[in-house]
Amino acid sequence: MTSNANAAAKLAARIVAALLARTPRLVLGLPTGRTTIPFYRSLVALHQRGEADFAQATTFNLDEFAGVDASHPGSYHAYMRAHLFDRVNLAPERIHLPRGDARDWRAEIARYERTLADAGGMDVVVLGIGRNGHVGFNEPAERLDARTHRVKLHAASRRANAYLFGRRTRAVPAYAISMGLATILDARLVLLLATGPDKARIVARALAGPITTRVPASLVRLHPAGVAVLDRAAAARLPANVTAQ
Ligand code: GLP
Numbered sequence: 001m002t003s004n005a006n007a008a009a010k011l012a013a014r015i016v017a018a019l020l021a022r023t024p025r026l027v028l029g030l031p032t033g034r035t036t037i038p039f040y041r042s043l044v045a046l047h048q049r050g051e052a053d054f055a056q057a058t059t060f061n062l063d064e065f066a067g068v069d070a071s072h073p074g075s076y077h078a079y080m081r082a083h084l085f086d087r088v089n090l091a092p093e094r095i096h097l098p099r100g101d102a103r104d105w106r107a108e109i110a111r112y113e114r115t116l117a118d119a120g121g122m123d124v125v126v127l128g129i130g131r132n133g134h135v136g137f138n139e140p141a142e143r144l145d146a147r148t149h150r151v152k153l154h155a156a157s158r159r160a161n162a163y164l165f166g167r168r169t170r171a172v173p174a175y176a177i178s179m180g181l182a183t184i185l186d187a188r189l190v191l192l193l194a195t196g197p198d199k200a201r202i203v204a205r206a207l208a209g210p211i212t213t214r215v216p217a218s219l220v221r222l223h224p225a226g227v228a229v230l231d232r233a234a235a236a237r238l239p240a241n242v243t244a245q
Pocket residue numbers: 031032033034035036062063127128129130131134135136137157160161
């Protein structure tokens with residue numbers, strides 16, 4: 001646990017930089033969201049100081065909106081270019097995101113899983129958490145799809161992403177393509193980053209409540225190497241025994 005959101009972002013970035021130093025060919029799973037903007041800022045700062053070299057690294061993003069192409073300003077492709085890809089030395093051919101505009105989304109989800117498997121799976125995946133407990137775009141539900149799939153977004157998730165679409169919730173696509181929880185949990189290390197008071201309630205449910213598909217982030221606790229990087233505000237509702245871990 002760290003004192004504030006920036007310190008949490010810096011800690012998560014330092015962990016990734018340390019992994020990159022140890023494994024230059026790191027395969028990295030990457031999230032989007034407002035929480036992760038300071039994380040990418042810290043990672044870029046480490047890169048500029050020569051402490052994070054992406055020359056041989058490979059990235060796979062968790063998700064992308066359906067029906068938007070890579071050049072759409074609201075796309076996660078655009079978000080990633082702005083916050084990371086245009087600012088570090090990643091090789092373009094080793095950057096992967098689901099193609100939201102793929103005509104045949106079934107073929108696209110199969111291609112994405114295959115590409116990830118061909119790369120040897122993720123060494124580490126960084127996750128944010130939606131206020132409803134989603135990770136990637138695995139929305140709370142009675143059943144979850146295990147692998148990469150097409151998903152209908154909940155109204156709350158469309159509202160939370162309106163900042164990318166001129167603050168117009170109705171402009172946010174209704175569907176997305178997302179890695180599934182099994183895809184995510186195949187990563188060798190899982191790093192969950194959550195900051196700010198508006199995440200306190202869901203962080204407590206995810207990390208200290210029952211493990212349930214109704215809180216997709218709670219499934220992360222099934223992973224033997226899961227780490228949560230929180231700031232004090234996001235950890236505020238956690239029982240003391242969980243916070244101390
Ligand atoms: C989007 C992403 C999620 C992410 C969430 C967090 O919905 N699809 O992967 O966890 O944003 O958003 P924020 O950090 O803005 O709260």
